[in-house]
Amino acid sequence: MIKINEHYLKLQDSYLFANIAKRVNAFQEQNPDKAIIRLGIGDVTRALPSACIDAFHIAVDEMAQDSTFRGYGPEQGYDFLREKIALHDFQNRGADISPDEIFVSDGAKCDTGNLQEIFAADARVAIPDPVYPVYLDTNVMAGRTGAYSKGRYEGVTYLDCTADHQYLPQLPDEPADLIYLCFPNNPTGATITKSQLSDWVAYAQDHKALILYDAAYEAFIRDDELPRSIYEVEGARDVAIEFRSFSKTAGFTGTRCAYTVVPKTCRAYTSSAQATEVHPLWNRRHTTKFNSVAYPVQRAAEAVYSPQGQEEIKTLIDGYLKNAAYIRESIQQLGLHCVGGENSPYIWIDGNRDSWEFFDLLLNSAGVVCTPGAGFGKCGQGHIRISAFNSYENVQQAMERIEHVLR
Numbered sequence: 001m002i003k004i005n006e007h008y009l010k011l012q013d014s015y016l017f018a019n020i021a022k023r024v025n026a027f028q029e030q031n032p033d034k035a036i037i038r039l040g041i042g043d044v045t046r047a048l049p050s051a052c053i054d055a056f057h058i059a060v061d062e063m064a065q066d067s068t069f070r071g072y073g074p075e076q077g078y079d080f081l082r083e084k085i086a087l088h089d090f091q092n093r094g095a096d097i098s099p100d101e102i103f104v105s106d107g108a109k110c111d112t113g114n115l116q117e118i119f120a121a122d123a124r125v126a127i128p129d130p131v132y133p134v135y136l137d138t139n140v141m142a143g144r145t146g147a148y149s150k151g152r153y154e155g156v157t158y159l160d161c162t163a164d165h166q167y168l169p170q171l172p173d174e175p176a177d178l179i180y181l182c183f184p185n186n187p188t189g190a191t192i193t194k195s196q197l198s199d200w201v202a203y204a205q206d207h208k209a210l211i212l213y214d215a216a217y218e219a220f221i222r223d224d225e226l227p228r229s230i231y232e233v234e235g236a237r238d239v240a241i242e243f244r245s246f247s248k249t250a251g252f253t254g255t256r257c258a259y260t261v262v263p264k265t266c267r268a269y270t271s272s273a274q275a276t277e278v279h280p281l282w283n284r285r286h287t288t289k290f291n292s293v294a295y296p297v298q299r300a301a302e303a304v305y306s307p308q309g310q311e312e313i314k315t316l317i318d319g320y321l322k323n324a325a326y327i328r329e330s331i332q333q334l335g336l337h338c339v340g341g342e343n344s345p346y347i348w349i350d351g352n353r354d355s356w357e358f359f360d361l362l363l364n365s366a367g368v369v370c371t372p373g374a375g376f377g378k379c380g381q382g383h384i385r386i387s388a389f390n391s392y393e394n395v396q397q398a399m400e401r402i403e404h405v406l407r
């Protein structure tokens with residue numbers, strides 16, 4: 001008799017985006033002439049940079065000739081891409097990361113979801129609330145949690161991110177082995193300073209814990225004082241794994257390319273408390289279950305690091321940041337408290353009311369779609385997330401409509 005992995009039965013159905021779509025469709029049916037403005041889902045709206053498109057075309061043409069055709073590539077990614085990543089994203093910023101510590105993949109979603117596989121089933125996980133749901137659900141699937149009760153899974157150390165601490169997680173007061181951090185944060189848009197991040201690195205060192213640092217929104221950081229990588233903190237190489245993605249950096253959400261950094265000095269422990277390198281474990285997992293990213297996609301990602309590519313992604317992100325600043329200022333002028341929107345595409349708004357009620361008000365009275373904070377965890381209740389991924393004109397119009405409703 002084939003039995004199922006019963007941990008899957010504990011999972012809560014993610015009704016969030018389905019529920020949003022249902023309400024939006026109902027509104028559109030009742031108001032066929034109303035143009036809805038979508039500031040909900042965190043997907044980019046602008047085309048790939050032309051440097052990436054040109055590199056893509058050239059690589060596709062290479063695939064059309066026997067003499068330049070490529071079959072399976074190295075599972076960890078081609079050297080041409082790993083070398084550019086190590087140099088531009090780390091070494092040039094004083095972070096000591098080498099190309100063979102980089103694992104190219106088809107997404108930070110898969111990597112942040114899969115990485116927990118190499119750790120013990122009884123590892124104690126600490127996860128922020130509100131959170132990008134992948135971290136939590138993949139640990140539920142792996143059996144690291146108990147049942148779901150009153151909005152939370154038993155056995156998880158939740159790191160509440162509330163207005164009391166500018167929506168930043170605080171160090172846990174119970175021991176944690178695997179700690180998820182995400183900065184700039186989805187959904188709150190909050191950022192962390194180097195000194196605050198150093199506290200987490202020190203915690204991990206003291207408790208022999210490991211940090212999984214999701215920096216998918218790193219490219220939105222414009223404040224030079226903020227760390228772009230956890231490896232800018234001394235000692236982080238030994239206790240942290242970092243995730244990056246070309247999705248938001250260069251508009252690759254539909255093209256798929258990301259990478260994970262596993263430093264060779266990073267350690268975890270056997271049941272007899274013997275220190276073991278994590279790099280060979282992830283290398284084994286990655287090469288066993290993953291067969292590399294398409295060659296033309298890796299060439300397109302490489303083009304991000306060309307002078308033209310750098311210029312183009314700066315323009316791209318400047319556009320989204322201009323939207324974010326506009327949203328943030330409009331919300332503040334309405335007297336509502338918010339975080340994010342600076343160094344981040346997300347604005348997290350305290351609505352002083354139920355988050356679905358706030359969502360419905362903006363949809364039904366302004367025709368604007370946001371994301372209710374309750375969908376990201378218990379601490380998200382009372383909040384909504386507005387995303388800057390749209391045109392400036394649409395953002396201006398959406399904020400005008402919201403002002404009209406809330407004034």
Ligand code: PLP
Pocket residue numbers: 042106107108109110112132182186214216244245246247253257258
């Ligand atoms: N990490 C965070 C925090 C995200 O918000 C997202 C996507 O929205 C991802 C990872 C997924 O990135 P990718 O497109 O590389 O899978």
